[in-house]
Amino acid sequence: MFGSGVVAVASLFALVAFHVFAVQSTFTLDRIAKARTNEELRNERLRAQVATLSSPGSIISRAEQLGMTNTGGFEYVQAPKAAPKRDTSDPTQQALAKSWMTAKPHLGDDNP
DSSP states (O other): OOHHHHHHHHHHHHHHHHHHHHHHHHHHHOOOHHHHHHHHHHHHHHHHHHHHHHSHHHHHHHHHHHHOOSSSSOOOOOSSSOOOOOOOOOOOHHHHHHHHHHGGGOOOOOOO
């Protein structure tokens, strides 16, 4: 009888200890999740700040603050949208184009 009472008390103590550790782990996970959310928000704010500071207007105003002067108007250069057409006067290009047009019908209808 005494042995089963000790086992019952030990079992209850182990169960309470398990619940205490589980609750502590839950608090730790909540704290980590909150810290992660805060860091994600901080990352978004910093990315927005980098985008703002690296804009052309911001760079120009900072350059003026540093004493750099504008010698003329502003000119923005746009990258070409498509590659320039190749010069077809090249004999190699002409031979490749001719052989392609000869071989193309033999490849079948499913190839462009």
